[in-house]
Amino acid sequence: MSALVLSGRELAAAIRAEAGNRAAELTAEGRPPQLAVVTATADESSAWYVRSIANAAEKTGLRCEVHDLGPDAGPTAVRERLEQLSTDPTVHGLMLQTPLPPGATLEELASAIAFEKDVDGANPLSLGRLAAGMPAFAPATAEAVVALLDFHKVPLSGRQAVVVGRSTVVGKPVAHLLLDRDATVTVCHSRTADLAAVTRTGEVLIAAVGRAHLITPDHLRPGAVVVDVGTNPTPDGGLTGDVAPGAAAVAAALTPVPGGVGPVTTALLLRHTVLAADRAG
Amino acid sequence: MSALVLSGRELAAAIRAEAGNRAAELTAEGRPPQLAVVTATADESSAWYVRSIANAAEKTGLRCEVHDLGPDAGPTAVRERLEQLSTDPTVHGLMLQTPLPPGATLEELASAIAFEKDVDGANPLSLGRLAAGMPAFAPATAEAVVALLDFHKVPLSGRQAVVVGRSTVVGKPVAHLLLDRDATVTVCHSRTADLAAVTRTGEVLIAAVGRAHLITPDHLRPGAVVVDVGTNPTPDGGLTGDVAPGAAAVAAALTPVPGGVGPVTTALLLRHTVLAADRAG
Incomplete structure (x- = not known):
């Protein structure tokens, strides 16, 4: 006996297809969905992950902009960029990639991500709303x-x-x-x-x-x-x-x-x- | 054999004594700690609980103001009062008593309580920060x-x-x-x-x-x-x-x-x- 394999590929394809359809409609209406990813690291596997998100977004018909602040950026620069993107009306989803600059924590920096754009549920407010049974994006x-x-x-x-x-x-x-x-x-x-x-x-x-x-x-x-x-x-x-x-x-x-x-x-x-x-x- | 009784009275007295000492110092400095309790119900046991908090506050040397909006107050009136007290510099602790007006939920209304004054940890942001290991008042x-x-x-x-x-x-x-x-x-x-x-x-x-x-x-x-x-x-x-x-x-x-x-x-x-x-x- 060997365990049944619960693949995620079919489900992922179905979710992407549905998201792609709606993205095409929104784009036709002149408001293309855009994901912004902020990164401040030279970490290899992090870069690989960010590229895979950007590729998936592009194939699905979403815009994806990677804001690479470089490994020398401090917490303040990261926070300011998140605040700026939080108020940018062309950006709908906003996520912060780890690892972070020394001395920074994801929870603290992610508090600067506007709650409505917090598509990876990293802002503690999202976690609290989730725990309280209120609408929020889960991680x-x-x-x-x-x-x-x-x-x-x-x-x-x-x-x-x-x-x-x-x-x-x-x-x-x-x-x-x-x-x-x-x-x-x-x-x-x-x-x-x-x-x-x-x-x-x-x-x-x-x-x-x-x-x-x-x-x-x-x-x-x-x-x-x-x-x-x-x-x-x-x-x-x-x-x-x-x-x-x-x-x-x-x-x-x-x-x-x-x-x-x-x-x-x-x-x-x-x-x-x-x-x-x-x-x- | 009968179980040991883990009384809370001694601990409560110790916490009140410590809080009372600091409250006296702050009062002497001209900034007396004040707790505001907002209530909008005719519920008997709720009224009893609010009185017991107000009595404990008074005995401990804290100010406690009960904002009784009455059982006919709607969610909007409750929210507005919470917002007003959240910005009132003489109020340091702010809590909302249940039961609430019909159609209102504690999580939604408590979102109007300023995070720093949320002494009963009812704002979902407090719960999220708690879960994320950040400073926050727990319920x-x-x-x-x-x-x-x-x-x-x-x-x-x-x-x-x-x-x-x-x-x-x-x-x-x-x-x-x-x-x-x-x-x-x-x-x-x-x-x-x-x-x-x-x-x-x-x-x-x-x-x-x-x-x-x-x-x-x-x-x-x-x-x-x-x-x-x-x-x-x-x-x-x-x-x-x-x-x-x-x-x-x-x-x-x-x-x-x-x-x-x-x-x-x-x-x-x-x-x-x-x-x-x-x-x-």
Whole structure:
């Protein structure tokens, strides 16, 4: 027995197609949706990710402008650019790429992103509204987890979901989204006493720690559905998840890395940008 | 064997004493700390709660002004009053009492409370900042839970904490505060499949559902520490918790109702107001 593979490519294509249709209409009306990405780093994998977003936007018919402030830009320059783009009426979606300049935190800088343009849910106001059940863009990765489970018809209501990792960008917002869907949610992390004992309670397990293959077959309840959010670089230049390959023998279903949560995340950034453009009227 | 009683009265008295000392200093400097409470309801128990806050404030040497807009005030009147008090330099702490006018939600209206004066953590921005690990006032009840556990020297790091209830004012912020303290946190609720099986995993159990005696001895892991956030009215005009009396035979320790979380909550509202006055310079 090997686990069913829960690919994200079909869902991502469907989201892009829908976003592309609406983007074409808005463009025809003279208000083309535009995503602005602010970056201030020489990090290689960050640059790769930004290019992949820009490519996806272009193919989908959205404008995407990358504001590369260079690795020497300080927090003030980043904040000022975010403030400027927040009031620029031609920009509908606005995201800040990590890593950030030394001394800066994503939460502090992202507070400068206008709430309506915060397509990656990085402004703490977005997270708070999300937790309070108010309209807000969720962080795209967190939303991608639940979208992928929905697409593959994995029930969530009343089920035990375990989230490994408590980051502000993934673990915490995923926990809120799963709670909204009536799952019983456990968040565990590096300080959890017996991690495998806790993760084995999960009918649905979300691995979002950023450590290659931390989740082994021993961590899984037989028949669990496992979503792997990890994108850890491999020596040969590829990507691998937080879940060890052997997990496929215990899990009922498993998202691949790459090709699982990743493409859905990018597609959702585009959908959010089109929605923001739509609302901007 | 009967569980240790984790009273909140001593801690509340200590918090009030400290807040009172600083309030006296600030008053001597000509800037007396002031808490404003906005209410728009004829609800009896709400009026009782507001009076108890006002009394505690007065005894502690803080000013407390109750803005009673009456049960016929609409959401707009409430919002306008909150906006006005948010910019009033003599007001340092600002809270909105529930129940609210029909059609209004606490989250929407509390968005009008200036973040620095949001002493009961009701503005979604406060919740988001809290979740993101940034400075913010937590909802006083949620903070009281953790403060009471700390006061009674209950360790949290690495332990399994179960929160019953997922409200924006208690369950969710308590979960974040416990995560910050390195507990492994499970949130369960009315849709949880086998509630007792989940709550029995809790070394620390927080009952915040608002249903009298929902948590029975059968829900408890032997030796658990139980914090009862419930304040349910009894036929004789008293209050009773979410935890059934028999729980004392199974738990190692238990907070009483009344006299547990409640007095600490009120004391923390005063502490937050003094802190806000301090910061307002």
